[in-house]
Amino acid sequence: MRRLQGWAIQHYIHNKALLKGFALCMVKNAHNPELYNYFNYQFNEEQTHPDLAKRFGLAIGLKEDDFQNASQIFECFAHTSKTIRGMLLGSPAENRVSGLVDETMVQRYSEEFDTHMRRHYNLGDSALQFFLVHKAADEDHIKMASEIIARYTDSPAMEQLVRQTADYAVRFKLGKFDGIYRYYS
Numbered sequence: 001m002r003r004l005q006g007w008a009i010q011h012y013i014h015n016k017a018l019l020k021g022f023a024l025c026m027v028k029n030a031h032n033p034e035l036y037n038y039f040n041y042q043f044n045e046e047q048t049h050p051d052l053a054k055r056f057g058l059a060i061g062l063k064e065d066d067f068q069n070a071s072q073i074f075e076c077f078a079h080t081s082k083t084i085r086g087m088l089l090g091s092p093a094e095n096r097v098s099g100l101v102d103e104t105m106v107q108r109y110s111e112e113f114d115t116h117m118r119r120h121y122n123l124g125d126s127a128l129q130f131f132l133v134h135k136a137a138d139e140d141h142i143k144m145a146s147e148i149i150a151r152y153t154d155s156p157a158m159e160q161l162v163r164q165t166a167d168y169a170v171r172f173k174l175g176k177f178d179g180i181y182r183y184y185s
């Protein structure tokens with residue numbers, strides 16, 4: 001249970017950072033209607049997600065203070081840093097391949113969380129809203145991200161960079177779970 005609580009705290013902090021990253025991307029791409037609209041859409045889509053992660057945490061025994069006083073463990077700090085780095089310094093394709101990897105992985109584990117938290121922890125739709133949203137909505141996000149990646153991967157060097165970023169993104173994300181597993185044991 002402590003590890004699930006750890007996931008809720010760490011994901012809450014990460015999702016708050018993600019919203020600031022989307023706001024940054026809107027400003028950075030203000031001259032490009034396609035990218036501006038895309039990041040505006042993502043910002044709106046993700047806006048409730050910190051609170052949904054928190055709602056799950058509150059349902060499994062955490063208190064408001066646990067979120068207010070929390071900081072990121074090392075691996076989650078690294079994962080969030082990677083994400084914000086891509087948003088600030090990365091090309092659109094690098095930026096979005098990181099999102100594509102994260103959303104694909106979130107989508108996959110959301111199915112597991114939704115099924116097993118219902119079965120073994122007796123939680124319902126409200127507590128599991130984060131996972132309900134992510135097992136479905138992220139399919140659209142994945143499609144939109146892959147279209148941007150395809151459009152902006154315009155040279156062999158960029159293709160190489162996109163592959164490298166995808167590889168790093170998977171390792172950061174797995175590292176984050178290892179970190180939560182260790183830290184909240």
Ligand SMILES: [Fe+2]
Binds near residue numbers: 046049
């Ligand atoms: Fe989300």
